[in-house]
Amino acid sequence: MLWIIAAAVFAWLAFREVRAARVPRRGYAQPRPVFKPYLIACMALSAGFAWQPLKYWRFERLLSAKATQLADGRPARVHCNSVADTLFDSEQFAAGHANIETGQIVFQHGWCATLMDYVNKPASASPEDFFALHMFTHESMHVRGETNEARTECQAIQRDTRAAMLLGVPEALARKQALDFYFNSYMGRSGDGWMSAQYFSDQCAPGKAMDEQLSDSTWLPLYSAADEQF
Template sequence: MLLTLTLIGFLTLAAVVSIRWVLRRVDALGRVRAFPKIRVGLCLALALSCAVPLWTQARLEGRLERAASAMVGAQVQVHCQTFGEAFVDLGQELGYVAWGPGGVPERATVIKRGPCADLRSWLASSKDAPSRDQVVAVHVLTHEAMHMAGLMVEAEAECAAVQRDAAMAVALGASAAQGRALAQEYWSTVYPAMPADYRGGCGPGGTYDERLATAPWQTGS
């Protein structure tokens, strides 16, 4: 928001300076004043410096939204936390979905600044050897997508996400083999260390086993 307001401010200032020149371009002696190109150019350059990161973030969010919407089966919104938002954020969670009226999860999520940066770096990589943070970042998006789909119990949402991490990775541009490898990495190294309220009922024949072909415990997955 701050970056957007700054962008608007510099564009407005450039417009004001230009309009003021138009209204006063001829002085009292009839001489034409030079266009204030340095001041206008500086304002436009500063506006551009704000526009580039805004465009980059919007492009990333659009890509994440398309993948998450495919998992949910409906249009959802994904917002990557900005620097200003992160500065005042004291929460420890990596992402969250707000609960609307009646306790129903909204179809919008905020992914924290760190995981969004990891998602960006993973998307730009070959996706062959993701770091642990990148694996977790992809899973965070899947987990929040499960909340947006209506799952409110953390253990259920976590298990549903575990079974869809491979599909999420593919929706984001990974190959099927890369998606399976990422899902198995999360299942074998990250999931066992999750807090107790995120675990339970997940695994072959478990309460939340949906018997999906993309589940990391399926033979040949």
């Protein structure tokens, strides 16, 4: 919000400078010529302050469209929280959350930037960058209609490759990162405490009860590996 106000103030200063060159100010017979360096500085500052909110607005639109696809057509609307939004968010300690009824997905401050980093440079993604992608898939699964956390998480695991590809990540890289996340992060939760257990099921594996047999599943290479054994 502060960025938008700053952009508007500098846009108004630029407008005032142009207007002063056309309409004489009160008490003056002649209009004052435009002071070009000042006008250019005001316009540049206005554009600079507007760039940040514009970048996030475009990213929110992209994420909303892709989350809707992941949710099998249920309308999703992604919002990137500012610092102030996060402070007043009733679920401020969750990195992200979704409302199944409204389709609203909220990323707390910083997580949209992390996801943006992942989308811009997927090849050099940190584990945290990929977690932002996984969280995006997870919240989309809530919008799709799932409330149980373990099932939501497993549906997301199977669609992380699809989600990364929808955001422009090449298939081979998307699949490798999604499988790494499944083996390292997800499977690593099996021995963890109650909090992690809520998000884990030993039935979330190829051929087990939670396997949806998706044609583009993250697990595709594991199916063919299993076939070769028989």
